Amino acid sequence: MLRRLFRPVRGRVLVSILIGLVRIAASLAFVWISKSLVDIATGVSDAPLGTHVALLAGILFLQIATNVAASWWENVNVVKTQTQLRSDFFARVMYSRWNGREAFHSGDTVNRLEEDIRIVVDLLCTRFPDVIVTLCQLLAASWYLLTLAPKLVWLLLLLMAVAVVGSRLCFKVVRRLTADIRTADSGIQQHMQENLLNRIVVLTLGATQKVLAALGYRQDALVSLSVRRQNYSAVGRAFMGLGFLSGYATAFLWGVYGIRGGTVTFGMMTAFLQLVGQVQRPIAELARHVPAFIHALTSVERLEELAALPQEEAGEPVVFPGAPEIVVDHVTFAYPDAEHPVFRDFSRTFGAGTLTAVMGATGEGKTTLIRLLMALLQPSEGRILIGGVPSSPATRANFMYVPQGNTLLSGTIRENLLLANPAADEERMKEVLRLAAAEFVLDLPEGLDTVCSEKGAGLSEGQAQRIAIARALLREGGVLILDESTSALDGPTEARLLQNISAAYKGRKTLIIISHRESVLPLADAVLKL
Secondary structure, eight states: HHHHHHHHHHHHHHHHHHHHHHHHHHHHHHHHHHHHHHHHHHOOOOOOOOHHHHHHHHHHHHHHHHHHHHHHHHHHHHHHHHHHHHHHHHHHHHTTTSSOOOOOOHHHHHHHHIIIIHHHHIIIIHHHHHHHHHHHHHHHHHHHHHHHHHHHHHHHHHEEEEEEEEHHHTTTHHHHHHHHHHHHHHHHHHHHHHHHTTHHHHHHHHHHHHHHHHHHHHHHHHHHHHHHHHHHHHHHHHHHHHHHHHHHHHHHHHHHHHHHHHSHHHHHHHHHHHHHHHHHHHHHHHHHHHHHHHHHHHHHHHHHHOOOOOOOOOOOOOOOOOOOOEEEEEEEEEEEOSOOOOEEEEEEEEEOOOOOEOOOOOTTTHHHHHHHHHHSSOOEEEEEEETTTEEOGGGGGGGEEESOOOOOOOEEEEHHHHHOTTTTHHHHHHHEEEEEEEOOOSSEEETGOOOGGGGGGSOOOOHHHHHHHHHHHHHHSEEEEESSSSTTSSSHHHHHHHHHHHHHBBBBBBBEEEEGGGGGGOSSSSSEOO
């Protein structure tokens, strides 16, 4: 999975690595020029001072330029990669096959699309190039120091190796705690999102304190896990800090005794003190990256679960020119884990251009039937034909569908309508609003540009239903389905709306209207009772 995520960004990561390598060269050149200048100043070397000062200025300029370039490129790379991955995974979730319920809670899915992608992008665009560059810096600085004091290099590497081994004792626990933290964090987001979405229900039930207490319990658990992870990480950092300070002290004392014995110049000691940092710092950086890699691998696993969601069949839409006949032929269907099937050997024909009223008690399968017709669900036995073609995601293009409940999105009424048909002009939008008995929109101060909040907040339930019906009427298709989409309307308004639809589309489209009310019966050519 990680390799697949890396493939699209490898070019940009390579640029980051190349910039980092130039920075390494500049930093080592700075060590060399510092040593040379000190040796010139103390009389050890008779090289021209002016030339070396000019080189120092050039190296400093190169360091500044590469630092700025590295920061700019990293930020650009992160934004581009994060946008790309979020779009790819969001599309995968949107095109995933539906089996009657979502594979993940919406809050958990959003958490994966936001936080887990952020962590993985940090791994790909920041951590991975840093590790490559850091390894190169370690090798280059070790080689340079090896030419000056071979024994010192091995002593420094031994000290840092002991520190790294000590810190690694904590890493397995850190990884397990990280996975638990990600799960707890998703649970908190689920809890908040669900209760914000149903805030009115919570208020009217008097359950606000209970909801807040549940949030507090979840957050206390998250804090406890985070503190435990921090404790183990702190122990690991303590080992690294001990190794770092021991190495610096060793290099300093090595230089002091070398100057006293005449085997080390002041310039060499200057180089020692700079190079010891360039040897130890990469080791410390590599050790610091290990918990981040562990953290990221947990997020990669969570994204892999999204990538593993089964996808709907891809293919070109199959669009019929008129009103298609719909045939349900000996269909059997049961939801996963259900004890009894919703349909067993069920057959029905919806004639082309007819209006069929679907009646029945709650839970008898009316909405399930619609989902089967639209290939949102697949029968375990039998077949469904749309215009003689087996029902599939490709035939879904023929459906104009209004589901139960409030289905408006946040934005303007115009934006909601254009979601069904981006090419619709204002006259066409006004026409479908009249057909849906939603002329009230035209009388609003902002008209079509009136803003409605999430789930149509700011509009009554009946107003939101009529706008949703108008939106469906904008879509091109030969089958119109209303799934209890007039439940919030008063009798006269519902009768006018159904009469408008019958007059405009009967004979031109296959109409299926699900309702608990009998007001639709006089307009129906056939009635299906479930």
